[in-house]
Amino acid sequence: MQSQDVAPRPAAESVDPVVDVERAEAALVEHYPRLVRLAYLVLPPSLGRNRRVLTAHSLTQRALPRGRTAATPVIPAQSTGRDSDPGYAFLRLRVLRTALEAGWTLKRAAWPKRSQLPPLLPQVWGLRLFPRSGGADELALDQRLSALSGPARAAYVLRGLEKLPDGDVREVLTAAGVEDADDALEEADAVPGQYALLDSPEFDPCSLQARPTDLMRRRQHLRAALAAGAALLVCGALLGLPGEGWAPDGPAAPSYAQNPAAEAALDPAQLTKVPALAWQSATRTDFSVWPARGDLTGDSALLRRALAVWARPGETVTVSATPGTPAGGPPGAPQLLYAGTVDTARVVILYDGLRVARYAEPTDGTAGAALDFSRVDGAGRAEASAVVLSRADGNVRYLLAPWVKDAAERDLLKPGAGAMDLGVRDGITSPLSSPIGQQTGACSSWNVLQVTDSTGTRLLTDLAELVPARLTTGRPGAAEDVTGARALHAWAPYSCWLGAMRSAGVRSVNAWSFAAQPLPDGTGTADWVCTRAETWRGGGERVLAQFRTPGSKLGAVAAKAQNVPACGARDPHVLAGVLWKAKAGGWYLLAAGTADTASITATGGVQGTARNNLLATEAKQGAQAKLKGTLNSGRVINGLQ
Structure with missing residues (x-):
């Protein structure tokens, strides 16, 4: 039996944290897809997928505060990630509250809330919009969530999507106007914790499919619409000719309305x-x-x-x-x-x-x-150091920030070769050979822009975008710019794999040597490096675990993943493995985790266990294994695939 959405008690106005509108606007742009997903999941399924999509966008776009007085939010913020931003915590509360209000039952004696009415904007005419279909697991989860009340659905989403502990979930629900947060948490316990499915395209109202509405009805009203359009044109002619802003301007499309x-x-x-x-x-x-x-x-x-x-x-x-x-x-x-x-x-x-x-x-x-x-x-000082001005004949010119004192060209594959000064005139560099057209297998150089200002020197690389990506090295959360011989030599074997991150909205790329593993045949020590690309949008991060044996010029990709926290400031842990062939011909499964990995276990096609962060066990060519690691804290992590 399906339970009905329960209307929460109205929240007091004093519950809202007061946040500067500019900070909230920045948080809205940065985390807009996540806030819309939150609203979509909490809204009652009875609205239908098309209206849920439009309502989710409408509620999120109306979540900005109107005032400009800064204060501290009452919603608890986690120590890292987006929840450390009071602007995001405030917006999440506003979105959650209005999404819950949308599920209230309309009463004759009271005016409806704005969130209970169909959204005025955005609107799409002639099309039905709905998220992409997921698999059987996503469908089953959607059906289970539709059976929950609105507060219980919100509790499940805050647990799974926002990773909040129950204490914080209870506090957020109370601030959003839920009368009994404990009941909501208890009801949410009835749904299995398949939290990873909440990141599925099934629940992404920003990645949509479109289908036409009732075509027969539209044909019936076409003649009336044409008559109304003709009347509008006549009225426009009577009111006078349009001014300059109405006409096409160069390659721009024409504008037929003034605002x-x-x-x-x-x-x-x-x-x-x-x-x-x-x-x-x-x-x-x-x-x-x-x-x-x-x-x-x-x-x-x-x-x-x-x-x-x-x-x-x-x-x-x-x-x-x-x-x-x-x-x-x-x-x-x-x-x-x-x-x-x-x-x-x-x-x-x-x-x-x-x-x-x-x-x-x-x-x-x-x-x-x-x-x-x-x-x-x-963007800060480092990210705002340069912008691509032009591309021509495989070269790129940059417009530099006014605080940049010196600019040079450096080949990452030749860390000992030094940097070559670039001519700079009126802030514009001379042409620099761009590496983005190279294929990884044919990569013979990777030229980057080296800029120096009063705070130090940093490297920026062209990834086929307007703003070059910043290169760093070191443990996540404590990464530093690539300066000095040691950092340059650490980056050199992994530079050519930067091409895998082109045109992805990359803000910075960090290379971190997380383990060194003695080879089982005694021929030396292999390096394990994790390369993580952070994006401007805060999602779509790309992670590569790379393995390099002694004497190899370039590293080999052992595992890769996307949209995972591994190897990042939020979760500075990684576990990866590779099948390796010894010079004598034998095959081994080699795996490595970060230094605080207490044990590694391999199951499936290869069986083995190590009581530290390094695993080496005999294997057969083509064997497939599943890796699990246990950290010193007792937490279990999976190997990157």
């Missing part, structure tokens, strides 16, 4: 232009203090074309964006970072606080214009 805020965002005169030396006295050093540079910063026609294409790119414009980068025009007048002629193109680089946008068009017209986006929210 004062949108038109202000397209006005070149409204662009923010930071003075050249403002960064020296600023309290923060990021893209917001970059000055406007280039020989075309006063070209209003070019700037207007760039803004118009950003707002509504035409069919002939090539548009690219890193994964997780929001689409659409700037919310207001953006900041101008650069406008000038580079090689054979006119280039404009803009920044809206969340994204860097690069518009490029040929110097002899606008045909073949391109628009590129990259997320940069939360």
Whole structure:
């Protein structure tokens, strides 16, 4: 028998933590997919998948605070990860509360809550949207969750998706207006803890499929819609001709409606232009203090074309964006970072606080214009050191931050070769050979950009995005920039595998040597290195466990995973294994974990146990094994696949 959603008691207004709107906005952009997933899972399944998707997005987009007074949130924050951000904790509470309200039963004597009504925005006409279908396990879990009350469903999701202990779940539910959090937790215990399934595409309202609505009914109303459209056109003609903002602007698509805020965002005169030396006295050093540079910063026609294409790119414009980068025009007048002629193109680089946008068009017209986006929210001094200005003939030019003193080119595969100075003029580097076109097997060099400022030297690599990725080395949580001979030699054997992380929205890549293992045939010691790529969107992280024997120029990938916390600051542990052939011809299963691994067990095609963090046991060629490790704390971890 299915239980009905129970309306929680209204929460007092004082329960809401007061959070600065800018901090909450940054948290919303950074964690938007997760907040929408949370709302989707808590909303009552009786709404139907299409309305749940739209309502989840609507509730999340309305979660921003209206005030600007900063205070400490009452919701407990975990020591690491997104929950250390009070802005995220506040948004999670707002989303959870309104999702629970959406399940209340409408009463005649009371006005409905806004969350109980169909969302005004977003709306999609003529299509039904729903998440991608999962497997049998996801379907079974969805059915079990639909049988729970709203508070119990919320308790299950906070346990599984947010990884909160029951004490924190109880406190969050109480703050969200649940009258009896203990009952909700007890009811949630009836559903098996298949928490990993909550990350499935089945429950992802940001990755959607589309199907048409009732086509027959739409045909019946087509004639009426055409008549209404004709009437609107006549009214528009009577009101007067549209102004400049209505017409196509270069390669931009035409605009048929005027909106004062949108038109202000397209006005070149409204662009923010930071003075050249403002960064020296600023309290923060990021893209917001970059000055406007280039020989075309006063070209209003070019700037207007760039803004118009950003707002509504035409069919002939090539548009690219890193994964997780929001689409659409700037919310207001953006900041101008650069406008000038580079090689054979006119280039404009803009920044809206969340994204860097690069518009490029040929110097002899606008045909073949391109628009590129990259997320940069939360970028600090290191991440805001350079932006790709142009690519041509396998080379890349960078626009450097004003605080960068020196720039050089370095080949990661040749750590002892030294760095070659790059010519820099007006903040623009001379062409640097880009490594992104190489295949891993044919990788003969990996050129990176080395920048130096008053805080030190760091390496940045081109991964086919607007903003180069920062390279670091060391234990997660204590990683440092790649400087000095030791760090450079540590990176060299694993550089070519950076190509596997291209075009993934990568913010930084860390290489960590987590174990050294003596080979069973006595021919030396092999190195185990974990390479982890962190993304701007806070999801989609890529992890490679690599194995290198003595004398090998490059490491070999032993295991890889995506969207896992292993080898990261949240979970600095990793376990991986590889089948290795000795010079004498025998095969072995070699496995290694971090130093605090107390034991490793292999099951399946290979059986073996080690009472430390290194396992070596005889195996057969092609054998498959499953690895499990036990840490000194007693926690069990699985091997990367």
